[in-house]
Amino acid sequence: MENIDFTDGNFQSSKIKSYIKISFFIIAAIYLVFHYFIYWDPGENCYIKIKPAFMEFSNLDMKRALHTLKFASPEDYQAVCKNVSTIDPMIGCGGFGGGCYYTKKDAPQSSLGSEIMVSTSKDDLVTTMAVIVHEACHAIQNKEGRPLSETECYQADDMLLREIIIF
């Protein structure tokens, strides 16, 4: 058996170095997860997970849309925060540039009742905001046990667009 002298300076410093390296990677990983996959607004009690998706490339546009919604239309923002737990940026039934909402009945996974799909293209802030509000409207309809009406939700995103865009 090999004898290790724990008082040896080199051994101690290499141990410290490896601790620093591991801590750095853990901190970097936590930062990246928070930065790209979690929208958190403690002041408004708003916590939304954003799943990774190849089509969206960066989830920062989604976070930017939520942040803009907070100031542009506080009522819509609160409704989104209250009724949406997860945003999936993958293409769903709404296709590219749209959104989608599955009820628990359609796809019986546990979180789907408050999960919306938003597959807007990168760099389109307004469409992203409108689709988030539209799909959140479906999540509310589902939560209240009402049928999913497209007209009601088109009206919700139409109202938002008329409110936030100035020519």
Added chain:
Amino acid sequence: MDGKLKKHLVKFAVVLTIFFIYLNISYSHFNVLDSCFVKIKAPGLNSRKSEIKEAIKYLKSTDKEAYKNFCRQTDSIIETSCMGSDWHLDGKVRGQDSPGCYIKGSKTIYLNPLILKSFSADKIAGLLKDYSRMGRDFWDSGL
């Protein structure tokens, strides 16, 4: 890790960083002295990036106050048409023929590249001035 491989990886990372910095600067108006950094994003194929950059320069040289406000109130310009309503309801989109718009709650200006095609630098500068004034009005008084 092999020393040679490590050296190559570092070189690759440096080249990649320089490339990204170049891309960021070429797709933006960047002026350290004026603390002005505005990204110009073109999601579609049509782009009037150089005309927009020229218009920003024109604004800077002709109206210092408006340029200052533009830098303060704008962090990105998106080159696409404005979607001021949902077409699903009546088949029409409000503001689609508008040269641009301001998005409340943001520091974003939309400019329609198809309409800008026929615009001169001073006319685009006028739009930038107007939309950044709308931004200031929103953040100052919620209008």
